[in-house]
Amino acid sequence: MTHPPFRFGPALLFCPADRLDRFAKAAQRADAVILDLEDAVAPDAKHAARLALVESALDPERVIVRVNPASTPQFADDLAALRATDYRTVMLAKVEDTADLVDLEEFEVLALCETARGVLAAEAVAELSNVSGLMWGAEDLVASLGGSSSRHADGRYRDVATHARSRVLLAAGANGIAAIDAVHLDLGDTAGLAAEAQDAAALGFAATACVHPAQVPIVRDAYRPSPDRLAWARDVLAAADGAPGVFAFRGGMVDAPVLRQAEAIVRRVRR
Incomplete structure (x- = not known):
């Protein structure tokens, strides 16, 4: 089975989709920008975010649009806005089954396996022909389990997060698609981010997602061989x-x- 090639560099930067003023700068600073219609946008700002998405004119080859989960009412409106743009790479939040991607056949999809059900479905999702990559997420995963913390006090991931990371990586690798490592939310922990990104590169991850522009050069350096x-x-x-x-x-x-x-x-x- 042939999948779309993963064409992005190692540092992917999230940007709230309701902040049109930040789009161009975020795209300029990172290897690709993830325009986020999901968690980064408050419910009452979703409509404005979709309007900003349609108004924007970035290079489609360097843009990923994160849409709300397929199970939510926002999903259909997100797709309607997306179809009014030239952007054709979608990050689908909280994928839990192959059925979640039924309406995305015209798009290249990065599937975000960030719940217990999503991690268990990673192997099946990775087999879909329009999926070019899988990403995992620690915080939503732990929340889906009823937990309260993905990391130990020293910053290390707890075992279930490490297991999910490995399972998503294996599912991606087994199907010849990219694996994207989770965000590092502690903005002050640059050493921890560097260590995780170096580990990701050594294991075969294709990219690491960033939540702040200052994280981009750290990730790039980590993926660059000495x-x-x-x-x-x-x-x-x-x-x-x-x-x-x-x-x-x-x-x-x-x-x-x-x-x-x-x-x-x-x-x-x-x-």
Whole structure:
């Protein structure tokens, strides 16, 4: 099955869709802007947000529009506004079943698996042909479980959040689509954001979502391989040319999986 290619860079920036004055700057600062009609917009501002969306004229290749869940009354109005624009990449909030995407066949979809039902449905959702990526979310997940905190006091995710993150990543990887890591809400914890983004890049996430422009350069730096790591990747790929299936390189064994990891490092530089 062929899925739409994930064409965005690693730093995706949320922007409230009722703040038209911020659209262009957010798009300029990040690799793509997520114009948010859902959680970032108060119920009484939804209509104004849709009008702002229709009025905007950003590059559609760098815009994602987050719409309200398919189960809500706002969903149909969101789609009506979206169809009046050139934007064709949708982030569907709180996906819980493949049926949630029935009305989105004309769009490229990033499915947000952020509830208990959504995480369990990630594998089936990832198989849909118009889905180019999956994202997970810690806070809505814990809320759906009746919990009150996704993290320990030291900032580490609790086990259920880590499990959800891994399951969404595996579902995306098994279907050859992108995985997007969750937002880091503690704006002052730049070290924590950097560590999580570095971990995401190492595991194969394609991007990390940001909630503030200051997070964008931190995420970009985290996804960018270090000079030493990039040099190793290029050298080992060069050494593999004409080498047997398994060979020794600088004291380590190199086989096909190691070469694929080296190729992934080089691809991150080209994005």
